[in-house]
Amino acid sequence: MRTNRLRTVHPVLWAGWAAVAAGAVLCVVGWYGVSGERFAERQLPYLASCTIPGVALIVSGAVLLAHGRGSIAAARVEELYGLLVTAEPADGDETGRAALAPLAVSGELLMVPGGTLWHRADCPLVAGRAEAVAVDSGLVASGELSPCPICEPAEETG
Template identity: 85%
Template sequence: MRTARLRTAHPVLWAGWAALAAGAVLCVIGWYGVSGERYAERQLPYLASCTIPGAALIIAGAVLLAHGRDTIAATRVEELYGLLVAAEPASADESGQAAGAPVAVSGETLMVPGGTLWHRADCPLVAGKAEAVPVDAKLVANGGLGPCPICEPAEPADGGGPRRCPP
């Protein structure tokens, strides 16, 4: 797949460079022709036949170069994504965890001041952070904090659930 996209990208790059060069040559010829004529009615043919098409070719060449470079970049991103997807996850023997095991299992919940999520204490997003503090139940009750999508903690046990008014 990569070679097919690169094969289509390289001719586009060459065409872009060729269009830029041809446009520059036409602009120079047009400028030279216009500069040699004293009257505007004699300058118009040079503008119409050289300078305006030259400018259009320069713009077209720039567009082709940008498209070709985007195609090459997209090809590289797809190749890296393919390498990431093809990499096999570490087995239970190598990593110490079984495949499909939860990321965090601690019952204690923490939050980072100024953050928007609460986490289990052994969540990789807060593990080892000195600024992590126990969850404030009022923030959870007000909806100021949401559960971390990585460690998926349960509601804080210290009454942090939603409060209901008595009937």
């Protein structure tokens, strides 16, 4: 199953390859023309009309190829996320969410100095980190720290 965005990226890749190919042809024609002329004043028209535009096409084709590949990767990530979100629960739960055990259940709250999130002590993002310290309730109350989206700590547990 491919998304519409993934289908619209392929013309960008084709345009990139076409630009690179046309640029290479122009560079070869320019080189051939320059190599047949002895004097510099007769070589300049080949440089101006073939080689410089050929290099510009190669660079623009490379940019299109890089953009197209990045867009393909982004479209695939979106497609995988969509499949993950719409996946059927294993036990046929009515709510659409699988009955999974909570990732972290500890009541102790920790934070990493300089961080923007507060976590449960057994959250995988802070578990075993020596620099993790207990959460200051003033920071939580002021809104400077946000709850971790992984372990989803509740304010009442602190």
